[in-house]
Structures are given as structure tokens and as C-alpha cells.
Amino acid sequence: MLVETAVQTRSFAATPDRIPELDDWIERTGAAWRVREDVLFRGRVCVAEIAANLLEHGRAEAADEPMTVTLQTDGAALEIEVTDGGHAFDPTASSAVTEAPDSLGGRGLRLLRAYAAMSYRRDGGHNIVRLRVAPP
């Protein structure tokens, strides 16, 4: 059997009414690729946390800029790249650690860090977060 690397990219307006469509798309795409259910679920949680952070804190600089999400799988792990035009926010930085452990941001970061290996870069006014979600 031929194993291909599958890749798909989509852009969504970073607004509360479009985020559910983004999640539906990830769910459909991952299911079509037969990504393990728990891997796909964790990937969806990670994207939801990045989107929630952007909606709550990040949008002032670029309210009209979409969130662009690229999905890729090798058949086991799910790799996700999320690009947005919000305020600089590095979820891998120690300064971002649970400064408010009881808050949305604190819990969201805890989930991101538990579920994915992450890297971050800031490029041309964009946050670019790469996530790799491996089978637990």
C-alpha cells in the first residue's frame, strides 16, 4: 500500500462564528485521512486554544486577518501550522506560563503543552505556531 503524505490548507476569518467551521474542517479532514481519533481530538483542542487566545487577546492589530491552518499527516502524527495576524504571542515562552493558572489562558496553555510539541516564530507581523500531535 502506498503511504502518501497528505496536506491541506484553509483560511478562516478569526471570528467566533467561523471558528466552529474551522473545527468541522479539521475533524472531517483528519477523519478522511484516518488519523487516530485521540490524536485528532487533541489537535482540535490545540487549534481551539490558539483561536480562543487570538479572539480574547490578540486581534487588535489585525482584526480582518484570517487564521490560516495547514494540516499534514504521515499516517500517525498530525502536524498543524497556525498562522495569524494578532499580537505577538509565543505559547512556548516561559513568560507565557500559567501567570494566571485559573484563567482561560492558563488552562489553554496547559492543554497545548500537554498535547503537542510546539515551535513558534514571529514573521512579518504574523504568529506562526507549528504543532505536532503524536499518538499518546
Place this chain on the structure above:
Amino acid sequence: MQITIVDDAGAIAKVTLNGKLDISGAEKIALPLATLAGGKSGILLDMTEVSFLASIGIRHLVAASKALARRGGRLVLLNPNPMVTDVLTTSGVVELLPIARSDAEAAAALGTQA
């Protein structure tokens, strides 16, 4: 997300959620849950049919739990699926949001008779 208030007659409300507790689901449960949390002495939240949970949904559960706790009450979650349970455990809220696996466990956690 559908929220159904199954039993609102006594001191404990039983509420069933069905669907994704994402950004849009969280908006739908916010008001009914806050209203119940302000008037009841306990809420049993049936999570069996909740297919997705992220921190934006957890926030509303925690808010309801804290509102109940101020009057000595509790919010107890019934039967979240394994992936939803993992989100609750990983985000560190299971002390605030106890999980019951049966009606008897739920009754014990709520301090009522099964």
C-alpha cells in the same frame, strides 16, 4: 450544542448537554448554567453526549461550580467520554469539577440519596 434541563423541580438540577462544548457551545450553555448555579444547591451535568471540550467551555463549568460552592453546593459531571475526561484532567480542574461514573456516584458527590 443542545442543553436540556431534565429535572428542575428539587434542590438539585439535572442537565444534559449534547454536542461540542466549543466556542459556540460555550455561549449556548453560559446563561442557563449560570441561572441554575445561582438558584440550586447542586447541578448534575450529564456529559455523556459531549463530543468536544476546550478551555473556553471549561471556563463556564468552573464559573458555575464556584457559584454553587459559595452556597455550599456542587457541580458534578456525569460520564464524560475518555477524551473529554482527559481534557478535564490535563487542564487541572477535576478538584473543582468532580466526575461521577454512575448515578450512585453522582448522588454521593452531590451529597444526596441515590
